[in-house]
Amino acid sequence: MIPNTFEYHRPKTIPDALAVLTQHGDEARVIAGGHSLIPVMKQRLTDIAHLVDLQDIADLRGISVGDTIRIGAMTTQHALITHAGLSAAVPLLAEAALQIADPQVRYLGTIGGNVANGDPGNDMPGLMMCLDAAFVLSGPTGTRTIAARDFYFGAYSTERAEDEILVAIEMPRPSGGYAYEKQKRKIGDYATAAAAVQMTAVAGRVATASVAMTNLSDVPVWSAAAGAALVGTDCGPVAVNAAVAAMLEDINPGADNRGPVEFKRHVAGVVLGRAIARAFSRL
């Protein structure tokens, strides 16, 4: 497995990176941690003439935690897990990041790469939808912000234009209970099914609930109806069943080596039920 040749660029600033993208159009691709892109390049499933490495761009790094959380796109999974302030503010992130790949991959794999490449197997996109994060994109005409829930069209197809770079992720500081429940065959595998839940409660009743599912469609799925089914309830069996039923309306899994559609739909319901229970227990 040997990659094809490419011209390598390592810009120091976002404008420099954008200039390379503008110049080379669809022949150029940005690389962050590379752990999705490089295996694909090694199998020659994609041809990239110009590789734009973002590692030297200081503006793509950094985590700031306030009422709004801002995470630089080049922040690694390892950094997400070990950043004390972030773990306290958004514990769901670390819980999920620990279930991504393995230690070596987490040292290099970035949140930006994970959300931007549009791989439906990635965990962060669903999580970002659950947390109602927004993606800050820089392009030749300026910067714009897109809600995660509006970002994904299909497998590897997103709102990001080819000449744009994801620079940061922003999200409101969440509160309440949370859980990321993932079933996988082994460490390093994508999810058979995974569910992210973040909820708040007032007087023992759910006030707000957000539910997102991973690897159960060609895009991550934020199920507004599933969340709505929980609001006002104490997450008893009836409410959970309603949320699961609503979620099952929103997903569309395909068969693969992990199993057939029927199995995935069943497991999706199970992991969501467990995620809801754990999130509720953490309220």
Added chain:
Amino acid sequence: MNDLSHDQRVAGLKGLGSSRKRVEDARFTQGKGNYVDDIKMPDMLFGDFVRSQYAHARIRSVDTSKAVALPGVIAVLQAADLAPLGLHWMPTLAGDKQMVLADGKVLFQGQEIAFVIAEDRYICADAIELIEVEYEELPVVVDPFKALQPGAPVLREDLAGQTKGAHGERIHHNHIFRWEVGDKEGTEAVVAGADVVAEEMVYYHRTHPCPLETCGCVASMDKINGKLTLWGTFQAPHVVRTVASLLSGIPESSIRVVSPDIGGGFGNKVGVYPGYVCAIVASIVTGRPVKWIEDRMDNLMATAFARDYWMQGKIAATAEGKITGLWCHVTADHGAFDACADPTKFPAGFFSICTGSYDIPVAYVGVDGVYTNKAPGGVAYRCSFRVTEAAYFIERMIEVLAIKLGMDSAELRRINFIRKEQFPYQSALGWEYDSGDYHTAWDKALNAVGYDALRAEQAQRVADFKAGKTRSLMGIGLSFFTEIVGAGPVKNCDILGMGMFDSCEIRIHPTGSALARLGTISQGQGHATTFAQILATETGIPADQITIEEGDTDTAPYGLGTYGSRSTPVAGAATAMAGRKIRAKAQMIAAYLLEVHDNDLEWDVDRFVVKGVPERFKTMKEIAYAAYNQAIPGLEPGLEAVSYYDPPNMTYPFGAYICVMDIDADTGVADIRSFYALDDCGTRINPMIIEGQVHGGATEAFAIAMGQEIAYDEMGNCMTGTLMDFFLPTAWETPHYTTDFTETPSPHHPIGAKGVGESPNVGGVPAFSNAVHDAFRPFGLTQSHMPHDHWRIWRIANQLGLHG
């Protein structure tokens, strides 16, 4: 040394029974191993394959013009280039032949079409992408039952009209052989008249040994002296030399085959692959060394797979549970070429050990080998020639029978075990089991795990499940296996005509240290450590002063290599026998030095002592010096010995494994709570290494039973070409093991050792699989095929109506 006590001298040898630390580890832990891809030679080229995208297609054309024009590309070989040398096809170990490069058509996805030779692996990869192959797709058969239907596509056009194969009659154009053992009529009569008959199809799915290091080689033809040197991942370097000589016409004396350090084999590195042949030809053509290293996808898609046996069984018993007969028919999917690695006369290996550990009066086995559009292979993956399939079959059939009888399967096993006093035991299918004490081992195992308490806990769990208090089920997986290893007696075991003996050559140096060379080759088993231990006990030379060398055909004596747990039973025996020759000569030297008759001496750990006069002795160190330093009347100088050992029989290690698992009925996730492994491998040479072998083999069993497979879709596309999908468990998923042992020496092996490397895989797979089955037995499950990954376990629960 003379001041040391007897026990201190024994301990100082680090001989048999010592958990000696491994001598290999210093280099491996420092990154100083020498594996084949570490070999670098001046002017070395790199070769790699264009492989078929299709499972069955005619090759219309191969356009190499763009590749050849790429700077750094030396040549591209195709079948037509090899044909004048007669090397476009090669013989397989199973009496079939296999395309080296596609000769008009391809028969499996990943098949080798052209071999690109370039200055380095980057240029080689670029060139491969530039080669355009025009295919004409042909209908694909991946199901061996469909392959045998009358109108099935013809896969092997080269065999058109041949009604006889290497193993007798072919009854269909996709049929390879029928092999039958035992008393068919007698068995069928018993089955027809039995109180109880359990019948089941048991499938052991296709998987792959997948050693962490893939296969590869470096071929270097020295045109000046006409000598070919071949370094590679060979589990049987001497056999490779013989094959290379037969294929190339170069005399064996001008071929040197070297197996350097090998990064795991597990059967994958027994076969001869097109890469080896092409690298040799490329080196001969270019006059430069050529390296070929397959990548992981190549390895999983094209080099030897294992298993893929459909085993239809009938087991007959009395109403009390005494087994009266066993009938089995196997449909064996061999893929596109019959490249199984078995002793020549055994096209289904030692599958006829499938009567297992039980005293079964009559039995029959028939095996039909079938061609399909899948990769060739059929190697023994941590297994002695289809013994894993046999053990899985009988251990499933025992469970199926227990269900039919309404009996506890631990008790069913107990009442059918071959009894201790029956050894040596003649099995209904023709094997002579050397020694065993199954009841003792079984009782020890059941007691160790607290079997009765586990069953009580399980009964409570079932009650709780039915009452809606839990969604978790509990399975207790029992397995009692008997292996047949150490192939084998030359009278009935050979590979390509080479009898399956093995060898050891020893030189004792004047100062009392030693060098021993063997015909085997370690792939992690620690031969350099353990063979020195055998020799230490036999010769009284401390193991730390004995160097073991293997794997270089220029220096090592001829041997058949390391697979099928044969190193200890065969080469280990050769080592002991050679050691005894050394000791016999040493006794004569000592007698001369001490001026007594040979018979007046007795051996004591590391010396010969004059009987009754303990202060008069000569140590082996002194004797070794004398062998080189004195003219001893009637004796040649020096102290060397060679032994070629032809074992009188196989050895029959056995063991009892018990797995306890908890299963989430809703997700199909299984948690291994405990795994207990009792092994009886006869005399234990190095307990530390034995335990390590058991951990490793049990982990491979865990992987195979719980998820590892080579899967194809209907188009013959291999769906499991990377380690994302081909299940190799990490430290996180892998269970914790408890090991135990009994010790029943082999009566015919010089030191009583039986071999252990493969036992945990042979016995482990049924233990894991039976645990899954056992969890669902109370709900009506009889049989469900492996691998038991999440969705297949979930499917069991779903089909049993456990999801409401």
Added chain:
Amino acid sequence: MSKMHLKLKVNGKSVETLCEPRELLIHVLRERLNLTGPHIGCETSHCGACTVDMNGMSVKSCTVFAAQVQGAEITTIEGLAGPDGMGVLQTSFREHHGLQCGYCTPGMITRAHRLLQENPNPTEEEVRFGMAGNLCRCTGYQNIVKAILHAASELNASKEAAQ
């Protein structure tokens, strides 16, 4: 193909080599710098046989381009122990039979080294989770875990003794 001038610090020494940007770090180390300790196992970043330490992180060098590591500090198995070769981890792997064929061992030890830097007192569970990026086909991991836990206590004991 145009080559780049790659400068690295490898095992404490500054090294320079010419290579293509697309070359994988594992090939730079093995082919250009003759550091054949790290191995190639799966090529898709699953097995960890190619693990090296890069700027204080364990990384799979089969999934890193040469161009990306310009200026990096790399430690391979060859640079982990002192001149005598056998450090605490190496010795512990040997004492506890934490290796068989040896192919995964350099990656295992290199990863274990970083794990113990970050978590000097791991539990068995933490070791199993922290080592889950490295596959072994021979040992079943039990003795690897034992070796790492033992090495941790040795390293801690020598740290305490030094204080």
